[in-house]
Amino acid sequence: MVTRDRLFTIIITVVIAFVAILALFPLFSLMISSLRPSSELMRNGITLSIPFKELNFNNYTYIFTESGNYWSWYMNSILISAASIILCLFFSSMVGYALAVYEFKGNRFIFILVLLILMVPFEILMLPLYQLMIELQMIDTYLAVILPMMVAPIAVFFFRQYASGLPKDLMESARMDGCTEYGIFFRIMAPLMLPSFAAMAILQGLSSWNNFLWPLVVLRSNTMFTLPVGLATLLTPYGNNYDILIAGSVMTILPVVILFLFFQRYFIEGLTVGGVKG
Amino acid sequence: MIERAVSTTNSSRPKRSIKGFFLSRKVVPYVFVSPFILSFLLLFLYPLISGVVMSFQTILPGQTTFIGTSNYERILNPTFFKALSNTTVYVILTTVILTIVPMVLATMLNSKFVRFSNVFRASLFIPALTSTIVAGVVFRLMFGESEASLANTVVGFFGVEPLEWKFGAATGMFLMVLLATWKWLGVNILYFMAGLANVPRELYEAAEIDGAGIFNKFRHITLPMLKPITVYVVTITIIAGFRMYEESYVFWPEGSPGNIGLTIVGYIYQQGFRMNDLGFGAAIGVVLMLIIFVISILQLTLSGTLKKGG
Numbered sequence: 001m002v003t004r005d006r007l008f009t010i011i012i013t014v015v016i017a018f019v020a021i022l023a024l025f026p027l028f029s030l031m032i033s034s035l036r037p038s039s040e041l042m043r044n045g046i047t048l049s050i051p052f053k054e055l056n057f058n059n060y061t062y063i064f065t066e067s068g069n070y071w072s073w074y075m076n077s078i079l080i081s082a083a084s085i086i087l088c089l090f091f092s093s094m095v096g097y098a099l100a101v102y103e104f105k106g107n108r109f110i111f112i113l114v115l116l117i118l119m120v121p122f123e124i125l126m127l128p129l130y131q132l133m134i135e136l137q138m139i140d141t142y143l144a145v146i147l148p149m150m151v152a153p154i155a156v157f158f159f160r161q162y163a164s165g166l167p168k169d170l171m172e173s174a175r176m177d178g179c180t181e182y183g184i185f186f187r188i189m190a191p192l193m194l195p196s197f198a199a200m201a202i203l204q205g206l207s208s209w210n211n212f213l214w215p216l217v218v219l220r221s222n223t224m225f226t227l228p229v230g231l232a233t234l235l236t237p238y239g240n241n242y243d244i245l246i247a248g249s250v251m252t253i254l255p256v257v258i259l260f261l262f263f264q265r266y267f268i269e270g271l272t273v274g275g276v277k278g
Numbered sequence: 279m280i281e282r283a284v285s286t287t288n289s290s291r292p293k294r295s296i297k298g299f300f301l302s303r304k305v306v307p308y309v310f311v312s313p314f315i316l317s318f319l320l321l322f323l324y325p326l327i328s329g330v331v332m333s334f335q336t337i338l339p340g341q342t343t344f345i346g347t348s349n350y351e352r353i354l355n356p357t358f359f360k361a362l363s364n365t366t367v368y369v370i371l372t373t374v375i376l377t378i379v380p381m382v383l384a385t386m387l388n389s390k391f392v393r394f395s396n397v398f399r400a401s402l403f404i405p406a407l408t409s410t411i412v413a414g415v416v417f418r419l420m421f422g423e424s425e426a427s428l429a430n431t432v433v434g435f436f437g438v439e440p441l442e443w444k445f446g447a448a449t450g451m452f453l454m455v456l457l458a459t460w461k462w463l464g465v466n467i468l469y470f471m472a473g474l475a476n477v478p479r480e481l482y483e484a485a486e487i488d489g490a491g492i493f494n495k496f497r498h499i500t501l502p503m504l505k506p507i508t509v510y511v512v513t514i515t516i517i518a519g520f521r522m523y524e525e526s527y528v529f530w531p532e533g534s535p536g537n538i539g540l541t542i543v544g545y546i547y548q549q550g551f552r553m554n555d556l557g558f559g560a561a562i563g564v565v566l567m568l569i570i571f572v573i574s575i576l577q578l579t580l581s582g583t584l585k586k587g588g
Binding site for chain 1: 301303304306307308310311313314315317318320321322324325326328329332337383386387389391392393398400401402403404405406407408409410411412413414415416417418419420421422424426427428431432460463464465468469472492517520521523524527528531543546547550551556559560563564566567570574
């Protein structure tokens, strides 16, 4: 039996290590490629052999000195992600909390609406929402990108599940002390919900950092673009901007990967929230 | 109204004031859920209804005309069927791959045979953090047309001539499916691992006493126990597949040769935004909504039957 177990250990470890290498390989080769001359990259793409002699930091020097609008895109992405994290967490937690702790007329109905919206893909609402943004004269503004993300049904759902596990007698005793219902939420219950805020901040931040189609639709001027939209404009067959494209791609995912290494648990919790049983 | 609401609040509160109204226990929940109600009305219900209305119209700047069902009649054209068949093939391939492979890998990761499973799990998860556009940049460069590109070097080992990956129907589909598989494998592994954590250990122990081997245990214990999570993973993969656009956009930002990469959402984007035919785009959106609606109903009945059975 022992030898058979050892055989399984070897086979399974080899298989999983192989898959893990395949998963990391594209990002590894992106890093290496960002150190290669962009003209070479344009001609042959990523190659199997690494020409160590060619490697240098020229693409990075270039992006820090004459980068076109790259840093505007970066700022836009940071501002939009930060704003949508703050607004979405604030509003969604209030809604989820109320659905969990209060009995009121319409509670059940609103929760069903939340689940309903979860099932309808955003892409279907995209054209009429675009029309609405034109009517509201919001085209080419941050607000147009942020507005549809402000109350995320998935976050409402998650906060509701989390808040229903909170001790309700705390609320009663706070009421006895003359605390208002708002005070109870902001001073007592919200701090208890902190881990759920972390997971949702990551889910919301990541989806807004990587969001592509909606910003592409509502943003018009190059200086207003977010990182994915801006980088996508460099995907031309002429390859005249490969230096910015490749170094810029690395710097787009770097902060996310670094955050992941520190807050792995919350990333995993946030990204698999759909699997939580309803 | 205010009178009645205030009467239920703490007696120490100021009565008959606006402040008192907003502090009352009856009103507070509605204040809390008001952001959702507002965003539901403005950003969901209104666009949903106006989307359906738009699909019966021709929309030009400052001039909107009702044209009956002619947008829907126009949908029955070869380009739409190309988009529909591309999307369907993509959905089938990603669903099969992104269910079976993560299920097997999760079972392996969960077994007693693997050490450092946390490290493996983390490395498999990292692709999910990557923006599809950035991932597309890498995949475009790996699958370049040049003879020296990584992909062509690899197929060269097997004696295959260099391929023009982005210009063939089969290789183009392969690129999109590969990109999605790379990105979502780790997340689906986590779903299955969460499902496996719920399988009671005693079941395996009992099976071992009966002399069941590793494959029998997988087939008769793991597989049935994973049914609910499998239904969930299949559903999200199917719906994500029908919503797919970015995986196609990164390879063909200006549209693909012979529409080999055209998807339904891509067709909405092309018609609605590029050609400015908003009414027609909205009609395609309604059709997509119906497709997804049918799938969701199927999923609900399927998981409903499961609940009765279990």
